[in-house]
Structure formats: C-alpha cells, structure tokens
Amino acid sequence: MLDALPIIIGLPIALIWPIWYLRNRRRPTSPLIALLPLPGLALWFLLMVLNIGPPSRNLLYEPLGIGMIAVMLAYWKMFKLDRVNPERSGRTAVLFMLLATLMVRLTMPG
Numbered sequence: 001m002l003d004a005l006p007i008i009i010g011l012p013i014a015l016i017w018p019i020w021y022l023r024n025r026r027r028p029t030s031p032l033i034a035l036l037p038l039p040g041l042a043l044w045f046l047l048m049v050l051n052i053g054p055p056s057r058n059l060l061y062e063p064l065g066i067g068m069i070a071v072m073l074a075y076w077k078m079f080k081l082d083r084v085n086p087e088r089s090g091r092t093a094v095l096f097m098l099l100a101t102l103m104v105r106l107t108m109p110g
Contacts, residue, residue, distance in 0.1 A: 004060060012037040012067035016074040023078050032090070033077060037070035039094055040101040053105040062108055069100045 016034045023029055044066055047053055073093050081089035 008060075008063045008067060009037065009041065011064075012070045015071045019075055019078050023082070029078075029082070030090070033074050033093070036074050036077075036093060036097055037067045040066045040070055040097040043098055043101045044105055047102070047105045054108065062104055065104055066101050069104070070097055073097055073100070 013034045016036065020029065020031060020033055024031075041063055044063055048059075073096055077089050077093040081092055085092075
C-alpha cells in the first residue's frame with residue numbers, strides 16, 4: 001500500500017493542475033485546489049484504521065476512486081462553484097469530498 005501512495009496522491013494532483021493553471025491565467029485562484037484529494041484520503045485512512053465500514057479487499061481501489069472523485073469535484077468547483085460564490089467554493093468542495101469519501105467507505109462492497 002505504501003508503495004502505491006505516490007501514485008494515489010500524485011495522479012489526482014497531476015490531473016487537477018492543468019485546470020487550475022488555465023483558470024489562474026484569467027482570474028487568480030489559490031493552488032490549494034490541487035490538494036483536494038488529501039482531506040478525503042485522510043478521512044478514508046482514519047475510517048479504515050477505526051474499522052468503520054465493511055472490511056474490504058479493495059484497499060487499492062478505494063483511494064484511487066476517492067482521488068478520481070476529487071478530480072471531478074475540482075473541475076466542478078472551477079467551472080460551476082467559482083461562478084456562483086467564489087469565497088465559499090473551496091469549503092464546499094472539501095465538504096463534498098468528505099461526504100463522498102464517507103459514502104465510498106460505507107458502501108464499497110467487501
């Protein structure tokens with residue numbers, strides 16, 4: 001699991017970085033959106049250690065799925081949420097990331 005950690009963290013960040021770069025050229029935005037997978041992965045790890053959710057053999061697929069959810073949320077934030085309310089869009093994206101992580105951990109079949 002620890003061998004795959006750079007891929008699990010790096011792949012979503014690498015996929016988020018281009019949209020941040022393009023949006024940053026038009027309007028300055030924080031590069032912290034690229035770190036959106038980290039709260040979700042931290043919550044997933046905490047839930048796994050506390051044995052919350054079904055015991056799973058998908059220990060590699062769950063964090064990769066969480067990372068891909070983070071990529072979708074980052075694009076959603078950049079294209080939709082920033083137009084509606086840019087001040088709260090980052091917090092909203094993190095909240096949805098944590099809710100999605102909770103749903104993945106509690107509903108992923110074992």
